[in-house]
Amino acid sequence: MNEVEQQPRPLKVLEYKARCPLCGKEGVVEEFLYKIPFFGEVLLSTFKCPHCGYKHSDVMSLEESEPVQILYRVEKPGDERALFIKSSAATIKIPEVDIEVSPGLFSQGEITTVEGVIMRVIDVLKYACENSSPACSSKIEYLEGVLRGLKPVTIVVSDPTGVSRILSEKAIVKKLSE
Numbered sequence: 001m002n003e004v005e006q007q008p009r010p011l012k013v014l015e016y017k018a019r020c021p022l023c024g025k026e027g028v029v030e031e032f033l034y035k036i037p038f039f040g041e042v043l044l045s046t047f048k049c050p051h052c053g054y055k056h057s058d059v060m061s062l063e064e065s066e067p068v069q070i071l072y073r074v075e076k077p078g079d080e081r082a083l084f085i086k087s088s089a090a091t092i093k094i095p096e097v098d099i100e101v102s103p104g105l106f107s108q109g110e111i112t113t114v115e116g117v118i119m120r121v122i123d124v125l126k127y128a129c130e131n132s133s134p135a136c137s138s139k140i141e142y143l144e145g146v147l148r149g150l151k152p153v154t155i156v157v158s159d160p161t162g163v164s165r166i167l168s169e170k171a172i173v174k175k176l177s178e
């Protein structure tokens with residue numbers, strides 16, 4: 001299958017004004033509907049405040065969803081291009097480099113790719129290890145190797161809202177309630 005055809009096209013369904021939680025002035029909420037094959041409909045909602053620049057986004061499933069854990073292996077070039085629906089409640093673990101990214105106050109929901117999430121983790125690492133310890137730079141080096149298709153990696157996603165998905169037949173989805 002062509003990679004580009006796999007990308008679901010968003011349909012803008014709603015736009016409305018809402019109060020900015022940061023500065024109290026008026027911002028804009030936009031909602032986009034994605035039809036995801038074999039999963040259902042997902043709503044991406046983004047808030048932008050033109051006054052203070054605050055941004056927030058999240059994804060919601062329009063289907064019924066239970067807490068899930070997703071296991072995904074990047075083993076060969078191309079695996080990193082799988083679409084990743086990430087809710088703001090998702091925790092991401094990468095055991096090979098001993099990293100866990102927990103949802104925080106400012107965590108965003110997004111529709112991205114596995115590659116996009118790994119790039120984000122590299123950014124966080126670069127920011128977090130400013131006085132670059134050898135342990136830290138070896139983690140960055142490893143993940144950059146993954147993006148160049150040189151190293152395998154495992155992505156473990158836990159999501160109590162059950163919205164997160166990695167769209168690939170290789171992804172193993174486990175319901176956490178079982």
Ligand SMILES: [Zn+2]
Pocket residue numbers: 020021022023024025027049050051052053054
């Ligand atoms: Zn604002």
